[in-house]
Amino acid sequence: MNFSDVLKQLNQASAFELFRMRAAINRVLEQPRWVAAIRARLRVGQTVEYFDSEANAACQALILELRRKQVLVVEVATEKRWLIPYAAINLDGADVQIREQARRGLGRNEVAVGEVVGFLDREQRERSGQIARLNDKTVTLLCGGQRWRVSYALLHRIVDGRAFDGEESLPKLDR
Template sequence: MNFSDIIKSLNNASAFDLFRMRAAIDRVLDEPRWMQSVQVRLKVGQEVQYFDPQANALRQGRLLELRRKQAVVVDLADARKWLISYAAINLDGSDVQIRENKAQGLGRNEVGIGDTVDFVDRDQNQRTGKIIRLNDKTVSLLCAGVQWRVAYAYLHRVVDADCRDQGTIEGSVVQICIDDAPT
């Protein structure tokens, strides 16, 4: 499903239309067949990925309890217990990133809490920080111990080219000419 196209279409809808659509989606998700189709694939103690809409990111958790309409999970990162909808559990490993096509910057749906991003401040200094909160029009970033609020349009992804910190092995390519190779 192409979420970028869906978001483009939704941007043309009225607030009332969006509200009606949300009500319809909620009604469909509350149908027992949707919940049962997820429940049959779950066991207490199982590790699962679930989508956290506040952080706009996948989280890792362990199932503690299966209730009629929701599951109780303990988040593996912070050990907090959450009551989540069965629909939030990502059983099929779906990609949760929504990529909006914009001329510059990032969109609200393209970042999550914990992502590292950069921006240029008013004094034209490049700043890099971790997202600690997602707001409606801005993100809260922690940059070198200082908190910043920055509009999404000014954010850019940080690509770390230093692979050594990620536990990869550096190597080099050796080219061998077949005519000169020993037989």
């Protein structure tokens, strides 16, 4: 499924149409046949990948308990316990990246918590930082021990592997 095309269509829908669509999708996902099909492939103690919609990223987790409508897991990276819906589990290894065609910068669906991205600060200095939180219109970045709120439109991918954790990028060489 091409999520970029789906997002384009969704952006043209009204809020009411989106609400109706979400209700319909939720009803389909809650049908016992979907839950049973996924549950049949899971076992307590199994390591799975699930999609965390808040972080917009895939996470590794260990299954602790299979419940009627949800799965109790412990996230491998943080050791936090979560109840997640069966449908959030990525059994087939599907690509979870949603790539938007943004006019400039990066879109909310193109970044994830923990990624390192760059931006130009107010003095037009190149900065980079690790994404700590995804907000509606901005990201919260950890840059050199400080928190920055930066618009998605101002973000870019980091190509220089030496620029990390809030350090200013090295000056560009003249050729």
